[in-house]
Amino acid sequence: MSWPGFRSWFGDASGTAARLRASIAVCGLVLATAGLIAGGANPANSALPPKPEQSYYMAVEAPGQGTVHLYAEEFGKGRPILLLHGLGASMFTWRNLIPELSRNNRVIAIDLKGFGKSEKPFTQAYTPYDHANVVLAFIRKRGLKHATIIGHSFGGAIGLLATLRLNETDPEAVRDLVLMNAPAYEQPGTAFVGFMKTPVVPYVALMLSPPEFSTWLSLDKVQADRLSFEELRGYAEPFYDAAARHALITTARRIKPRDVERLTARYPSVKQPTLVIWCENDRTVPLDTGLKLVKELPRARMKVLSDCGHVPQDERPEAVLQLIGKFLKN
Structure with missing residues (x-):
């Protein structure tokens, strides 16, 4: 399944059952994640942040x-x-x-x-x-x-x-x-925020899945071909930390x-x-x-x-x- 195809399916999910189905997909696609993201990468994009004064x-x-x-x-x-x-x-x-x-x-x-x-x-x-x-x-x-x-x-x-x-x-x-x-x-609530409100599952899914995948979900509807794998990795770097995953889930749950x-x-x-x-x-x-x-x-x-x-x-x-x-x- 291509990233755009998975995004369409995930974005249409609604209700607890659908969110649980999405979480299963998150865990099930862990091993394929890096290759799928890389397949949609645009190497022409630069991922280097500027050096601060x-x-x-x-x-x-x-x-x-x-x-x-x-x-x-x-x-x-x-x-x-x-x-x-x-x-x-x-x-x-x-x-x-x-x-x-x-x-x-x-x-x-x-x-x-x-x-x-x-x-x-x-x-x-x-x-x-x-x-x-x-x-x-x-x-x-x-x-x-x-x-x-x-x-x-x-x-x-x-x-x-x-x-x-x-x-x-x-x-x-x-x-x-x-x-x-x-x-x-x-x-109305995106699939990402709805998924984050599911009890327990987001913590497990984000812990098991590569941070690049978690970041892709949080960015949600950004056009996939505009982000290279290196850029996605730049976004994902903080989410190797359990505290960052907690902050993301808690902010999403309390966003209203x-x-x-x-x-x-x-x-x-x-x-x-x-x-x-x-x-x-x-x-x-x-x-x-x-x-x-x-x-x-x-x-x-x-x-x-x-x-x-x-x-x-x-x-x-x-x-x-x-x-x-x-x-x-x-």
């Missing part, structure tokens, strides 16, 4: 979480740009954007709590509010002012939530926003905010200029989500990219850079 761990205090150590890398000088990756990813996802963005800006990439090289506590504190409070604490401790927040998928939702909170206490912290394929409203209606009702209060970038063919967070969001953010504009699934920074990096560059200039 400085890298560090920062200890931040977040409500109900104590001290959390976040890993960060910085590039270039100028106005600050904070990069927030999506669920199941790390700052590795920004490797194609950082060199150009850092020419005239100070780019700060962080690994969210529980992901990449950041601390991965074995707790249940992985709700959107928990993640946003950690990001908010980082922004304050780093002393960022007039920053641009660029967030992809879950990172976009976290960036928007952090901005809502900062606008109440530090209105000069965030200058503008770039939100890419961000699940800003309650979603407890007061989603009250939260989304506050979107019109966001006065920052906002660029909303969406992939036309996104089946993970459908285009309708972006169309709704751009209507509720008073200073938002939207650009839709064709030939693109859910990860525009991997699938259409040149187009994304062009859109962001024009937005920042204006």
